[in-house]
Structures are given as C-alpha cells and as structure tokens.
Amino acid sequence: MTTEVVSEAEVKKEPEKADEQPAAPQQDAEQESEQPAAIQDGDTPRTASPQTDRKSKEARGLSRFLPPWLKRQKSQSRTEPSEDHEDKAPMEEQLEAPPPEEVSPQEAERDESHSIGSADTQPAKEEKGEEFPERIGDGKEEEDLLESKAGEKEDEPLKAEAEAEKSSLKPAKKMKTVTCQVTLLDGSLLPCEVEKRAKGIVLFVKVCEHLNLLEKDYFGLCYKDHADQKCWLDPAKEIKRQIRNCPWQFAFSVKFYPPDPSQLTEDITRYLLCLQLRQDIASGRLPCSFVTHSLLGSYTLQAEMGDHDPDACCLDYISEFQFAPSQSKEMEEKVVELYKTHRGMSPAQADAQFLENAKKLSMYGVDLHHAKDSEGVDIMLGVCANGLLIYKDRLRINRFAWPKILKISYKRSNFYIKIRPGEAEQFESSVGFKLPNHRAAKRLWKVCVEHHTFFRLVTPEQPPKARFLTLGSKFRYSGRTQAQTRQASTLIDRPAPHFERCSSKRLSRSLDGVPGLGMDDQAGATSLGRTPGEKNGRDPALELSSDSKSKLRVQGENIYVRHSNLMLEDLDKTQEDVLKHQASISELKRNFMESTPEPQPSQWDKRLTASPATSLRLRAQAAFEEEVPSSSLLSSTVACTTSVPAAEGAIAVGSPPAAAHVAETAEDKQKSDTLEQAEVEIEETVVIKEVRKAPKVEVTVPEVVVTAVTEKEPEKKPGGEAEGRGGEGVTQRGSTSSDSHSESEDEAEYHPQAPSVSVDQIKELPEEEEELEVEAQPLEAEPTAASPCPTTEEQEPALKDEAQNGHPESQSPQGSVEEDEEDEGEPKLNGDASRAETEGFPQVICCSEPPVVKTEMVTISDTFAAQKTEISTLEVPIVHTETKTITYEAAQVDGAGDSEPGMLMTAQTITSESLCTTTTTHITKMLKGGVSETRIEKRIVISGDSDIDHDQALARAIKEAKEQHPDMSVTRVVVHKETEVMEEGKD
C-alpha cells in the first residue's frame, strides 16, 4: 500500500542509473561468463566509471555497485519521504533506481516460482543480484534473460552432468586435452584425459567410471592450491579455473563421510570408504585408542588377507601394514590376536565391521580447519555431518548443530555463524572466527555449505540468484544430497561389481604415516617425482606438515571475535541490557579486529592441519587467480538469501531482537557494497542493533528508525587502513585485477535454514511475544532444515502433525513451526491476538536490494515455547497483519571508517514520548583511529489508527531528526510498518 507511493518519488533518479550502465562491463549471456565479468567489475569498471566525479575513491568503488541497488532501492524507498531523497541522493547515488514497476512485477513472478523451494522472498532478489552486472548492460531485456537463467540454474546439477556426459562423448572436438593425474584411494595413480575446458564433473565421472562406483556422491576430487591447501574440485566449474596454475593433479577422496555406512548400498562403496579411513587413521587424522587401532587393524587384515592362516607367520608381514600412526609390536600382536577371531568373515563383512567401529570415533568425518577465536586463541573448527564443532587442543569446547545455525558467512578471513537463540536467550548471537586468510575462510564456508546441504537438506538449494546482496560467493552445493543419493542407491540394480581389494600394506608406511599416496615411501617418492608441480619430490607426508606450518604462519595476520560460550552469558539479559550487550559486542569485535594473534602451533596441528591429506602437491608459486569463479560476481548474494526474510521476520514481528536482524540487514547491504563499505557496515551492524519494537498498542505500528551517523573521520582511504582489515583492503586494491575479483569473493553468506526461511521468521516471532508476554520461552527443539519449509498455507496442517514428534534432536522445520503454533494457542491469550495467526507480509527493502521483498510469513507463534508443545492448536482468532519493512541506507562515502575498529567512548539511550510517538535515541560515540565518531540512532514508534497519516508522521520524524542534528548525515532509515489487515467483519 504505502510502498507504491514512495516508489514514485524515487523515479526521478533513474537517469543516474543510466549513466552507470555504460560504465559496466559487458557481460556474456552465459553463466560462466559471469566470472570474467566479475573480474572486470572488480577493478576496471570502477575506475572507468563515469561517476568518478565522486570525490573520494571510496565513492568510486561504491558507485560501481550502487547502480544495481538503485534499481532496487526505488522500490524499496517507496516509503521514504521525499525529503530524505534530497539528502541522500547527494550523498550517494543510492536513490537512483530503475522504474519500480519494472522490477516489481518481475519479482512477484519470481517469488512465486521460488516460493516452493525456499519459501522466502529472497530468490527474486537473488536473481537480480546475480544478474546485476548483466543488467547494467542491457536494461529490461536482461530481466527476461535472467529469468530463463534462473530456470536453468535450477536444473543445474542435472545439467552439469548432462554436460559432462556430452563433453565426454565428443572428444573429437578441437578442444585441447590435458592429462590429469588422479590418485585413487588405494594409492594408485590414474591418468585421465579431459578437455582443457572441462568441468570438474567430467573428470569426476571418469574416475568413478574407472572405479565402477555408483554411489559417488559421497566422494569428490581434491587438489592442492598454490598455497598447498587442499581444495575440493567443484564439479560445476571448469577445472582449469579452479586449479589455475597448479598441476593437474587430484586425489579421489571421501568428501562426505556417511554417518551410517551400513546404509550404503554397495560393498564397493564401503570398501572405498574403508580405504579412506585407513588413510585417515594411519595419518593420525582419525585418532583412536590402542584397542580400536587393533580392532580396526584386525578387520583390515581379515578383509585383505582372508582368514588367518595359522601356518603362516603373520607377524612377519604384519608389520608392513600400518594400523596406527605409530604402532608397537604389542599392537601388532593384539591385531593378530583379534584377527584370528574373525575367521569365516567375508571381506565385505570385515569392511562393514571396520566401518561400524570407525564411525563411532569422535573425529570420524570431521573436517578440521585452523582458526582463532575472539581472544586470538588457536582453535580448530570441525565440520561434520551434524554441524560445526569447536575444538581447543583436542578438547571440544563447543558444538553448533546445523539446526542451531541460522547463517553461515565469511568476510575476508573472518568466518561467522549466526546462532539461533537458545531457550532463554532473546537474541541471536553471532560467533566469529578468524581464519588464516580469506581463502581459508571461504574454503571453510564452502565446506559448511556443502555439508549442511548434503546432510540436512532433502534437495540441494539452488544457487543463489542475485539476492539481497550483490557481493560474495554464489557458491552452493550442486550435487545430490545424502537423501537423494540414498534414494538413487535404492535403484541400483546390478550384480555386486567385482573389485579387487588391494593390500594396504604398501599404503601404509609413508614416513609420517601420511595416508595421502597410499604407497610406500619409495613408491610415493617416485610418483611424486613424476608430478610436474611437485615442490621437492618428497614424501607427501612431509609436504603436509609444511602445509600446517604455512597455515600457522598465516594465522598471525588475524583477529577474532567472540567466543562460543559467550552466547550463554546473555541468558538473562533484559531488553535494556541489549544495548550494553551490543556495545560490548562491538567492543569485542573491535578488539578482535585489532588484535594480531600470534601463531601458536597446536599439538594437534600436525594431524589436523594435514587433514585432508592429498597426495598431490602443488607448486609453491603463487599463482593468483586469473579468473573469478563464476560465482564470485558482485551478484553472489548467496548468503543473503535467508537473511532477508529473517530480518523481515524479526522486524515484522517487532521482536526486541529485531534490532539484531536489522543489523543483519545492514550487513547484507553492506556486502553489496564494495568491500570497504562492507567492512564499515559490519561495525554498524553492531551499533545499529537497537531497532526493536515498542509495545504494540495498536495493531498498526509503524516504526521508524533513523540512524544518523556522522563520520568525521578524515578520509583515510588506504592510507588510514593501518588495521588488519584496512591493510587487506589495500592489498587487494593494489593487486591485479584478479585480486579485485577476489574481493567479491571475500564474503558470502549462507543460511542453513534456507529451506525453512519461514521457520526463521517464526522463531523470531516468539521473541516478540516474549516481550509482550514475558513467559514465552525458546524452543528447545531445533528445527531441522532438512525439509523444505512449508509454504504458508501448508504450514498449519503440516505442522500440527509433526508437532508431537518434534523432539529436540531431529526436528524438522515443520516440527518447530508446529510447536510454535501450538504455543501460540497458549500464550496468545495475552491479547496479542494478532500473533495467533498472523499472516505477515513483511517487506524489507534495502537500498541494495530490489524494491519489494514479499515474504509470506506465517507468524504463527513463538517458536520458543518448547514446553508448550502439548497444547493443541486451538482455533485462535486470526488477525492478518501486513508488515512492511523498508530500509533505506545511504551508501557511506567514508565507509572505511566503519570497518575500523574503534573504541567505544560513550553510549547513551534517551527515550521520550509524545502523543502517538515514542522516540528512543541511542547515541554512541566511538573513537576510531583517533577520530571520534558519533552515531545516533533514533527509533520512533508511531502508533495509531489508520486515521493517522503514517507517511506524514514518518516524514516529519525524519525531518526532525535532520534538524536536530544538522551536522550529521542520515545513513539509514528503516521503516517497519505493521498494519492489521481487516478481517471480514472487522473493520
């Protein structure tokens, strides 16, 4: 309703937009072409762009990205009073937007199409974001293109395979071919010819064919990048683009360790898994006790040697096997002793037994990554089927199950997870970790995205089309999920393939017990020698260790954020504490940013670091990335997907925590910005959190949050960036274009709950209730992302069924929803009738985004009241509420300032009330780089009946804000509007 009005106002800015278009590089229609485009975007365009007239460099950078937003913004900005425009327009080009009409219809369509999959509004945005670069070039037509693309993408997995097939069929093409060396799990080398431009899947399929492997989804190919880090080859992308200058050497390995190997269909799959585990064990990656080593070893013998032969003196050959990183005679004796008891067991049975025992090990399938926590302490992050594990030394200090994680993102070398609030917690918390470098952060992020998708989802999420944000990686797991692969496996109809179990004897004994090559030292060395890229022709083991060292070295450069247990500390916070809390967080962040932890080699290093030991070694030469992965484009809004809805949810619901969400939104937006901005914004995020809803007296509660920020900092472009981050930024800029694209890759988000966006929202709803009702408690149950989230209509019924089953552990998203619903039934009594079944249509509009995000939100309940599960869903009065949230954010010219760590000097909150408005002013002073910056955030809640002209009130509020602080600039306006939709009979 309101929205439309606003949009008109913005139209005027269109011209600007047009200007920008020329600046934008041309883009290929092809998906792949995106990559190159991205690169260009990264640097050239900026410089070249006409908008250079902006005074500061930053502005330039920003401008690059702004245009797209502009479009979106228009639609978003609808609510904004014209006055605002005036101010903002000068500041940043944000306001310039494409004709709103154009956008909105499209969006609507998209929404529909996507709603099934992700139930959130985001898809639409994603598309836009993704396409964004292209759009700039073309204008309207592009949108159509985009749509069609979108369609394609959905099929991507299939398509990819199809392509692979095709390409393999037409070797005759002129294409040049390359020979890849693939190290198999038994240590042998498989040379594979592929076209030079072939995608990863082509090679992978070839290897699987060679192995006669059907259940291939658990496996993958990895290579070592020039930093000697193990990376997974993305099947959907060209090999060459991934490995860059590195040699075409790969290792076939297990990527997803099935939690229950007995559910694998074929013995050959189990066999390969056994081989991988033997490597893991021998290398020390998978620690076990003496007894377990012995037991596993005995099954290995049984599988490979058959029944124990009393006549042969097995102690002679037994020492050629490697059962443990270091094994004693005693262990060998124990192995033989156990081996004798396995008489009669077939090799397949022995493998199965091996797996049954190995799967219980605490580090089974845990992919470890070095990181630092907020205090700069060395920790390890372990990604596994169930979630993310945090280790300090070898002790687990925290664990975040997938259902607990709302968002996974990385920015630069920082890796963040956003945690669903716990029972007693009102607020989502974010936990950040510092990775050795941004590549490591991205790698970790990817692994998380993949693991989450593989193990938790029924079907893979579609790669984000341009979403909210424009920056970041679009990466998504494109393969089959475990559920799908299991399904597919049931269709396997072939006689058990014959395969030879090669003796692992030779495998074992590499110097450090590095599993990698699966050859004995000599063999290993030889094979290595052959490889072109090898550094020193040494045993892979050695390389691995060097690997770890290098990691350690890198670690020095970074920071880190806050600690796992921290979140537990806010348990009892009242709303009033929020501010303090946030302040402390921001301080934490700041500290974290500033700190430069020193490398502390951990004992585990060797094991862990070496983690996925690949036999490959790569050249040390630092090849920089020539091409941006296709996803890297600005448009890689991937991460943002869910975030939007989440934010909406929060805001819409008007939950106190909404502030946090807002912050998130801000973050997202930031991302769309240039990096610098993005950084800045992070800080903002922290500050901004305050947005939350005031008591809803009336059903209609427009809320206006005006954040005024004066940045008095001197322009410190690169120069001022002494801090770690700043430094990075500079580097990037300075470096070649390749770097620039790396920028775009620097950050990405992923919402593990993506499929259940609505769940997120729902969950947030309860928070509001908490505010109102006090009693609502967070659910224990963690919704599982596994099932696609029900659309609004579906939710109700579906939820009910499952509600009862919803036990904390393996709850499906629906489960949680249900509970919510039920809860509603109870608590709703508070006269918060609207909650009972609120159909929210929150819209979040950000400058950076397409105008209107329509999310169908079923605001059914408070998700958190777990205990109330028993309450049946009563028929509750249904109040339809329409909620809109519109965020206007000025691009920040001196955004760099934000990114800088600052010291919080003062923070105060002032509240004043008038007839129908409540104004909360939150003032924060920070010291950043010697310059103090004052941020004022005003939250104005205007409540009243429809007879109040909210738009006018809003305009007034903004105007006042400006008048009161003439020396400050308005950087952000968030309008949250909640309107009760008249029910029949109600007026």
Place this chain on the structure above:
Amino acid sequence: MASFGNFTHAIVRGIPASLVQEALRSSLCQVDLVKAQHQLQLHIGTLKDELGLQVVELPADESLPDCVFVEDCAVVCGDTALITRPGAPSRRKETKAMKSALQELNFKIVEMKDDTATLDGGDVLFTGREFFVGLSKRTNHRGIEILAGAFKDYPVSTLPVFEGLHLKSFCSMAGPDLIAFGSSEPAQKTLKILQQTGDHHYKTLILPDDAAANCVFMNLSGKGQVLLHCTPEEYPNSAKVFERLTDHLLFPVPNSEMSKVDGGLSCCSVLISKTGS
C-alpha cells in the same frame, strides 16, 4: 554403549581419622567419624552384598585425610585407567595405592605426568558415549587434554563449573542417556552447555538439590538398572524424584557425613568393568 554401567568391580578406601580435622572442605562442619565410617560400610555393603560387585578395599592412610574419595584418583574406561593428578596438592599421593590396585586388575595405566596438569575424577562425567569434564577449581585444561589423549575413541568436551567443587557435585549419570542434574542456576547453566556441546541428546532428571544429583548408576547383568541415591532423610524432595523412577532398582544410601566434606556418593568408589577384554 550397550555395556555402559555394567560394572564388575569397585575400588573403595577406608576413612582415616584425620578426615575429621584435616580433610578439605568448603564449609565448617563437624564430621562424626564413627557415623561416617558406618555410612561408608553401608555403601560398601550395598556394592558388595546387594549388587555382587567385587570390591577392592584399600586401607585408609592417616596422612591422606581425603583418601576415602577414591573417585578423584582415577578415570577408568575400557581397558585404560588414567591415574589423575588431583588438583589439591595434599591429595596427590592418594593416587599411588589406586595405581597399584588398577595395575593388578590389568588395566593399561596412563599417568598424568605433566605437572601443570590437574584433574579430579569428580569432574569427569562419562555418559557411555562421550566425556564431559568440568573445568573446576581442581581440574584444568591441560588435565582434560591428557584425559582426551588417554581415551581417544571418545569425544571429550569441557564444561564450565560455575559453582561447587566438582562437575559431579551437581550432576551424574542416572541411567543410560539419562543425566541427573541439580536445579540450581549454576548447575542449569552447565547443563545448557552440556546439551549444546554434546553429541547426543540426553534425557535429564532434574533434582531439587544439587548434591542429590550425585548418584551412582549401574547396569548390572542380572540386576538391571541400579541406582544408589540420596536418602529421604537428607534430601526429601530429591528422594521423591528418584522414587518415581520405575525402571531402576533403587538403593538409598546415607551420605550425610561425607557430604560435610564435599563428598558425594560417587566419590567413594571407582567402578570398573572387567567383563570384556
């Protein structure tokens, strides 16, 4: 896991007279030595006569006033016994007798040699699936690390102990995948962390009294699930909670005297399973 709690042996130790005056304690209570010894005998009698465990009784040592609390000296799991390095310096020598007793039972002995490491067995909660170890006044990170090294098959998670002497001062296993927890705020805080960090979802038995949450669970062949718990005299409300457990064979065991010196029921024995290897 199936064999969790399937104990065959128990190691206990007598109460030295020095306990009355010299044992460490957090409150100033007067211990009645005779009554304490009587209660210990009841406890041992339950293990031996009612439950049929083979009980190894170590003699009391007057120079070690706390020696009755054998639990702190060793952590036994599978074929491995970790001899701890108790956090209280006055208790370090208690491990000697324990070590030899375990050696006699053919355990693989792992000793905590690092003299920066401390660990009390009272901080170690083994659920059958994983270890949770409290970071308390008596146990430090290094000690837990060594424990993790000794029992590599299992995940080892650390838990903060906000109040009380040990982790098990307010919790313990009360059944397979069932953890008894006190209801105090610090205990609940720890429980939250446990639930988040753990691999498994455990059921919980919340008891009104923290101290009552220290009970002894066994799953004995022939007896089924057995629980030694507080008496109604000491903790009437908590005892009622235990009495509602229907799957367990319940044995209320008096512990009023030991509790004056911070000793729970579990402190008085090291339970061992020698069935398998």
